[in-house]
Amino acid sequence: xxxxxxxxxxxxxxxxxxxxxxxxxxxxxxxxxxxxxxxxxxxxxxxxxxxxxxxxxxxxxxxxxxxxxxxxxxxxxxxxxxxxxxxxxxxxxxxxxxxxxxxxxxxxxxxxxxxxxxxxxxxxxxxxxxxxxxxxxxxxxxxxxxxxxxxxxxxxxxxxxxxxxxxxxxxxxxxxxxxxxxxxxxxxxxxxxxxxxxxxxxxxxxxxxxxxxxxxxxxxxxxxxxxxxxxxxxxxxxxxxxxxxxxxxxxxxxxxxxxxxxxxxxxxxxxxxxxxxxxxxxxxxxxxxxxxxxxxxxxxxxxxxxxxxxxxxxxxxxxxxxxxxxxxxxxxxxxxxxxxxxxxxxxxxxxxxxxxxxxxxxxxxxxxxxxxxxxxxxxxxxxxxxxxxxxxxxxxxxxxxxxxxxxxxxxxxxxxxxxxxxxxxxxxxxxxxxxxxxxxxxxxxxxxxxxxxxxxxxxxxxxxxxxxxxxxxxxxxxxxxxxxxxxxxxxxxxxxxxxxxxxxxxxxxxxxxxxxxxxxxxxxxxxxxxxxxxxxxxxxxxxxxxxxxxxxxxxxxxxxxxxxxxxxxxxxxxxxxxxxxxxxxxxxxxxxxxxxxxxxxxxxxxxxxxxxxxxxxxxxxxxxxxxxxxxxxxxxxxxxxxxxxxxxxxxxxxxxxxxxxxxxxxxxxxxxxxxxxxxxxxxxxxxxxxxxxxxxxxxxxxxxxxxxxxxxxxxxxxxxxxxxxxxxxxxxxxxxxxxxxxxxxxxxxxxxxxxxxxxxxxxxxxxxxxxxxxxxxxxxxxxxxxxxxxxxxxxxxxxxxxxxxxxxxxxxxxxxxxxxxxxxxxxxxxxxxxxxxxxxxxxxxxxxxxxxxxxxx
Numbered sequence: 001x002x003x004x005x006x007x008x009x010x011x012x013x014x015x016x017x018x019x020x021x022x023x024x025x026x027x028x029x030x031x032x033x034x035x036x037x038x039x040x041x042x043x044x045x046x047x048x049x050x051x052x053x054x055x056x057x058x059x060x061x062x063x064x065x066x067x068x069x070x071x072x073x074x075x076x077x078x079x080x081x082x083x084x085x086x087x088x089x090x091x092x093x094x095x096x097x098x099x100x101x102x103x104x105x106x107x108x109x110x111x112x113x114x115x116x117x118x119x120x121x122x123x124x125x126x127x128x129x130x131x132x133x134x135x136x137x138x139x140x141x142x143x144x145x146x147x148x149x150x151x152x153x154x155x156x157x158x159x160x161x162x163x164x165x166x167x168x169x170x171x172x173x174x175x176x177x178x179x180x181x182x183x184x185x186x187x188x189x190x191x192x193x194x195x196x197x198x199x200x201x202x203x204x205x206x207x208x209x210x211x212x213x214x215x216x217x218x219x220x221x222x223x224x225x226x227x228x229x230x231x232x233x234x235x236x237x238x239x240x241x242x243x244x245x246x247x248x249x250x251x252x253x254x255x256x257x258x259x260x261x262x263x264x265x266x267x268x269x270x271x272x273x274x275x276x277x278x279x280x281x282x283x284x285x286x287x288x289x290x291x292x293x294x295x296x297x298x299x300x301x302x303x304x305x306x307x308x309x310x311x312x313x314x315x316x317x318x319x320x321x322x323x324x325x326x327x328x329x330x331x332x333x334x335x336x337x338x339x340x341x342x343x344x345x346x347x348x349x350x351x352x353x354x355x356x357x358x359x360x361x362x363x364x365x366x367x368x369x370x371x372x373x374x375x376x377x378x379x380x381x382x383x384x385x386x387x388x389x390x391x392x393x394x395x396x397x398x399x400x401x402x403x404x405x406x407x408x409x410x411x412x413x414x415x416x417x418x419x420x421x422x423x424x425x426x427x428x429x430x431x432x433x434x435x436x437x438x439x440x441x442x443x444x445x446x447x448x449x450x451x452x453x454x455x456x457x458x459x460x461x462x463x464x465x466x467x468x469x470x471x472x473x474x475x476x477x478x479x480x481x482x483x484x485x486x487x488x489x490x491x492x493x494x495x496x497x498x499x500x501x502x503x504x505x506x507x508x509x510x511x512x513x514x515x516x517x518x519x520x521x522x523x524x525x526x527x528x529x530x531x532x533x534x535x536x537x538x539x540x541x542x543x544x545x546x547x548x549x550x551x552x553x554x555x556x557x558x559x560x561x562x563x564x565x566x567x568x569x570x571x572x573x574x575x576x577x578x579x580x581x582x583x584x585x586x587x588x589x590x591x592x593x594x595x596x597x598x599x600x601x602x603x604x605x606x607x608x609x610x611x612x613x614x615x616x617x618x619x620x621x622x623x624x625x626x627x628x629x630x631x632x633x634x635x636x637x638x639x640x641x642x643x644x645x646x647x648x649x650x651x652x653x654x655x656x657x658x659x660x661x662x663x664x665x666x667x668x669x670x671x672x673x674x675x676x677x678x679x680x681x682x683x684x685x686x687x688x689x690x691x692x693x694x695x696x697x698x699x700x701x702x703x704x705x706x707x708x709x710x711x712x713x714x715x716x717x718x719x720x721x722x723x724x725x726x727x728x729x730x731x732x733x734x735x736x737x738x739x740x741x742x743x744x745x746x747x748x749x750x751x752x753x754x755x756x757x758x759x760x761x762x763x764x765x766x767x768x769x770x771x772x773x774x775x776x777x778x779x780x781x782x783x784x785x786x787x788x789x790x791x792x793x794x795x796x797x798x799x800x801x802x803x804x805x806x807x808x809x810x811x812x813x814x815x816x817x818x819x820x821x822x823x824x825x826x827x828x829x830x831x832x833x834x835x836x837x838x839x840x841x842x843x844x845x846x847x848x849x850x851x852x853x854x855x856x857x
Contacts, residue, residue, distance in 0.1 A: 007371070025089040027071065035061045041438045043086040047079065048593045055592075056775075056796060059814030066818070075829040076812055078593045080585065119417060122755070126736045129202040130720035135688070136211055141663035144179075144611070146721035149647075149659045151175060152183065156381040164378050172373030176220060176661065183215035184236045187256075193238060194257035196305075198284050201757075206283055209276070210718050213254045217714075223368075226252050226457055228449065230363040235257070242292065246448060249273070251761075255285045262292035262310065264532035266345075270524065270553075272789050273302040277807070278740055279786050280759045291328060295345050298526060299553045300336075301761075301790045301808040313344045316526070316553045317571040317587045319790075319808035321824065334571065335587040335808050335826040342575050346557075350534035360449035383417075410645060414638040416532045422467075424632070429468065430484050433459045437486070437509050445536045453535060456507070456528065463508045465709075471629055473501025473521075474703040475622035476615070488512040490544075493773065495606075495616040498695050499523075500550075501706055507537050514544030514562065520769055521706075522551035529556065543580070547771050551792065560584065564593050567827055569792060569810045586810075587826040595771060602693035602773055614695035629707045636673055640666055647741065670712045675728040678708045678747075686748035689777040699774050702767075710743065717741045717760070726752075734783060742787065746776060746795075752782035753801070761789040766795040768813060775813075776804060782819070806831060 003744070025043055029047040033041045035057060049051045053061075058079045065074045072092040073771040082088040112129055151171040158164035164379075190208045197813065221233040226248050235241055237256040241265030244769040247265050253259050255275035267273070276285040285306025290296070294308045295317035309328030319335040326332045333340045392682040418762040439455045446452045463485050472478040477494055478499045486508035492498075493516040502523035505511050507530035513519070525540045538556040542548070546560070549568035566572065566582035573589055647662045681704060692698050716722040722739045729747040734754035743760035744750045746766035752758075764787075767776040777796035781787075785799045787808035801803070806824030817823055824831040 022090060024071070025085055028065065028089055029085045031064050031068075032061050035064065041085060043089075044084050047083045051081075053602075055812065055814050056814040060816075063814075063816035066816075073830060075831065076815075076827050077590070079588065083593075115554055122736055125200075125202040125718060129207055132207055133210060133719050134721075135680075137214075138661075140215075142279075142660035145659050145662050147175060147178070152377070152381070152484065153814050155377060156384065161378075164375055164381060168377040168381070172377055173369045176369065176373060177189060180221050180233070181220055181408065183212070183219050184233075185694055186215055187212045187237055188709055194255040194285060196258065196286050197447075198282055200282050201278065202736070209283065213718065216254060217332075219252075222252060223248075223365060224251060224361075227364050228357040229364060232361070244352065244357065246530065248530070249577065256302075258285060258537075260288040260289045262290055262294060264293040265290050265295070265778070266532050267296045268300075268316070268530065269299040270299045271296055272300070272761055272807075274760065275304060277304055277789055278738055278759050279804070280784065280802075281738060281755055281757055286322070293532060295531075297333075297344055297549070297553075298524065298555075301788075303789065303807050313338065314572070315342060315344045315574075316555060317569065317826075319587075319806075319826075321806060334586060335810075336824065338588075340588070344574075345531055347529045347531045347534055347536050348445050349531050350445060352533035353445040356447070356660055359451050360454070364454075406645075410641055411638065414641040415634065417641075418637045419630075425465065425468070429462060429465070433463050433508070434486065437507075440537055440540065442505075442510055442537055445534050447534055449531075456535070456537065459508075460506055460528075462606060464504050466502075468502055470501045470707055470709070470725060471502070471626060472678035473499055474706060475626065476619050477622065477626065478503075482508070482511075484546060486511070486615045489515075491515045494615065495529070495694070496615050496622070496770070497772070505540075509537040510537055512541040514538060514542060514546065517542055517547070518771065519548045520550045520568075523548055524553045526553060526555040549770075550765065563594065564591070568768075568794070569593070571826075585827060595696055602695075605695045606772055611695070617698055619698075621697070622703070625700070625704045628704070632677055634701040636670065639669055639673065643669065653780060665789065667712070667715055671725050672728070674708055674710075674712065675725065678729055680704065681708070682730075682748070687776065689749070691773070691775045693774045694769065694774060702774065703775075705812075706745075713743070714741065726787060749776060749778050749795075750782040751778065753786050754783065756781050757786040758793070759789040759807070761790040762792070764793045767793055777813075782813070 024670065029041045033039065036051060036053065041051065043231040045051050047058060055076065059076060062074045062076060062079065064709070065071050074088065074243065078088065078091060082091045110568050117839050139432050155164065155167040155171050158167050171322065183327040191212055216237065218245065219233070221230060224230045224233070227245070230247060231241055231245055234247075234253070234256055239256040239259040239261070241261045242265070243261075244263055245265050247267045247764065248269045249271040250269065251272050251274070252272050258275040259273065261267075273288045274379070275281055278284075284304060287307075288304065289307040289310055290463050291310035291312065293311045296302070296308075297314055299316060299317050301319045302312055302320045303320055303324075304320050308314065308320075309326060309330070311329045312326040313331040314326065314337060314398060315331070315333030318333045318337045320326070321336050324337060326337070329344060331340050331344065332338060333342060333344075391526075399477050401541065427788050436459050440446070440452050447816075454797060468481065469478075472481040473495055476494050476496050476498070479489060479494065482503075483489055484500065487509065490512070495516075495518055497518060499519050502521040503519070503523050505525040510527045511525045521571075526541050528535055528537050540554060540556045540558070542554060543560060543562040543564065545563045546566065548566045548569070549553070551569050552572065555574060559572055559574060559576055559578050560566065561578045561580040561808055563581045564579055567583060567585040569587065570589050571582050571587035573584075580589070581594055583594050584590070585592045605611065610850045621814065639663040643662060643665055647659045690698060713722070715727065716725055718738070718740050723733050723737050726733050726739070726744065731744060731747045732751040734752055736754060737752055737756045737758065739758045741760035742762040742814050744764045744765065749766040750764050764779055764781075766779050779793055779795055779797045781793075782801040782803070782804040786804045787793065788809060790806055790808040791805045791811070792809070793799075793805065793811045796814040797811055797817075800819030801819065802820040803817040804822040805811055805817070806822070806827060808826065809828040810826040811817070811828045817827070823829060823832045
């Protein structure tokens with residue numbers, strides 16, 4: 001807040017106690033009354049408890065205040081800290097320039113350099129880049145398909161079981177080595193050494209970056225995250241990584257020559273350190289430098305040109321913005337990060353030398369080459385060649401494609417494989433991890449890269465399979481599933497939506513959730529703690545009657561108790577008193593009301609006979625949804641089986657051509673199939689903004705939409721084809737949008753204007769669920785907007801032309817970001833002027849293009 005005036009001291013004594021300026025108080029009260037559609041608002045009435053407002057209403061109030069240039073800017077953080085008109089007016093008056101806080105450490109003295117002029121003929125460049133990307137993918141997929149089919153044919157023609165296994169080992173090892181080495185070779189041929197630079201998207205330089213990014217991300221070495229082999233892979237790509245570094249994040253850096261990590265450092269999972277970002281239609285590469293023995297927590301973002309000194313720590317759910325530098329030995333947390341006293345390395349070191357790490361990597365590689373690849377390949381060859389053919393003779397792929405017998409056999413094959421895998425998978429999940437858990441004692445510190453560390457990795461990977469979480473999530477049936485995995489759910493109070501469809505953990509056997517707690521999508525339970533040489537598993541417990549929003553990393557020892565509301569992307573505190581009966585918002589978190597009157601409108605549906613009847617109806621509906629989910633996934637798998645049979649059924653030139661196009665065919669089929677499924681589920685009509693209870697049928701249908709798979713979207717990131725896919729799904733998408741990995745939850749409620757830039761890990765979520773109440777609304781990005789890496793836009797949001805949302809920011813529901821404004825933080829607010837990029841230069845208009853200041857109609 002700014003532009004206020006402080007009371008002056010009198011000649012006879014000290015200044016009187018500060019009070020709200022009457023004019024400012026009157027103006028703020030009038031604006032709030034207009035928003036609430038009330039005649040007047042008492043100055044001492046509490047926004048939430050007395051006036052019955054909620055965060056969406058107060059976001060509209062903040063937006064109207066910001067539009068009055070003569071008034072001080074007000075953020076949602078100010079609303080929660082000063083929840084009456086009188087207190088808010090006083091706070092605005094006290095926020096004089098001389099009383100405002102100094103810029104935080106790491107703030108650059110100068111704003112970012114302005115972006116270069118936009119290239120001429122942007123649509124032609126856009127289309128040419130898409131054509132080149134398609135040509136590259138066709139060539140690469142042909143190469144992979146040719147090598148794979150020829151190798152598989154050689155393996156399947158073995159004369160005995162030992163010969164079959166031996167050939168599988170030889171072929172699998174050769175293809176694995178080729179897939180690992182090819183991206184490294186192409187990176188050095190196309191790029192050489194990455195340097196800090198700035199260039200437009202859709203150009204030749206961007207095309208080279210995209211090719212390297214696709215190959216690097218598709219490399220099977222990514223499966224070795226958490227192993228010393230992964231560190232060796234990054235070094236081969238040019239990263240400067242010291243000895244004894246542990247990297248647990250699956251987000252692979254792209255501009256690896258700009259990455260420096262000192263010896264003994266630890267990077268936890270779900271951390272973004274890409275060494276590039278997109279802004280206003282341009283790519284900017286920059287360094288990420290970590291000193292010795294640094295610690296980077298879970299769900300963090302390291303923007304370009306950031307640094308951490310020796311022994312520095314960055315807590316979970318935190319962000320280093322461009323130009324931030326954590327001094328040696330200091331601990332920072334928050335978004336944006338700031339100094340803290342919290343120690344995030346809470347496990348003692350153990351001896352873990354080079355020999356131990358090398359042995360672990362060698363065993364990991366041998367297990368992959370001798371078991372992980374050849375065993376499934378051998379089983380597939382045996383099944384494919386030995387499957388009985390009903391009503392005919394010979395192999396299945398030799399049957400006429402138009403015959404009913406062929407399709408009957410294909411159905412039997414796909415059904416046996418699919419439902420057999422589901423049944424076998426459940427059996428393995430419910431038995432193997434329970435046997436392995438005996439090797440690890442909770443609370444005991446073990447050295448990394450030993451038998452117990454390998455056991456821990458196996459348990460985590462097996463029990464975090466997304467298929468089964470999506471199958472049972474958003475229904476009552478997720479509760480027995482998680483209990484069978486090992487969760488301690490105490491005395492379960494069934495709500496029908498206890499968990500969403502995205503839940504992960506380090507150990508299910510040390511995960512405790514209190515009775516009556518409801519959890520939205522994206523919860524990550526941090527049961528494991530790491531240092532540069534050791535780890536331990538500890539219990540992570542969440543109290544009773546909590547509600548947890550989206551994308552929360554909950555650490556062991558989190559200081560929240562019973563009856564808490566943890567807002568979306570909140571940083572769960574590890575220090576201070578145990579919070580009970582309150583809400584927490586932001587990173588670092590601050591207290592907000594636990595609930596408001598408007599969110600209690602459906603409480604009558606949550607008790608007594610009404611709850612019992614509605615819950616029973618919801619359970620029946622969810623059972624049908626689970627059956628439909630299995631049917632949809634089986635039908636998709638059956639289509640892939642048919643494509644496989646078609647491409648392997650001919651040995652002539654046409655057969656070779658079909659084999660070469662197999663990967664493209666699978667990708668196209670998958671994208672169109674799931675787009676058609678989703679449009680059928682909504683009956684080819686757009687969703688409407690809604691407010692209803694989770695015990696109403698409309699919400700049950702919404703849950704069904706969330707089960708449509710979306711992982712195939714990643715294959716289209718950074719290409720014009722991603723925009724085509726979004727349009728198929730009903731998004732109102734402008735021209736030349738650069739989407740590097742954004743996800744949209746409610747497609748038909750989302751509008752994105754021309755030339756917007758959407759960074760990796762960003763998300764536009766047009767809904768919220770709070771304590772059993774579901775709300776949704778349109779969100780709109782006007783032309784030339786930018787969403788930073790990992791940024792989240794909530795429902796009911798409008799971003800004006802050229803607006804920027806910084807990395808890892810959380811733009812709360814109902815916010816209205818003015819044109820060309822730069823917002824950042826969690827929750828997002830206008831950024832420090834020194835950090836605001838220069839406005840984007842005007843973009844040349846194509847003949848017939850829509851006005852850039854407007855979203856598509």
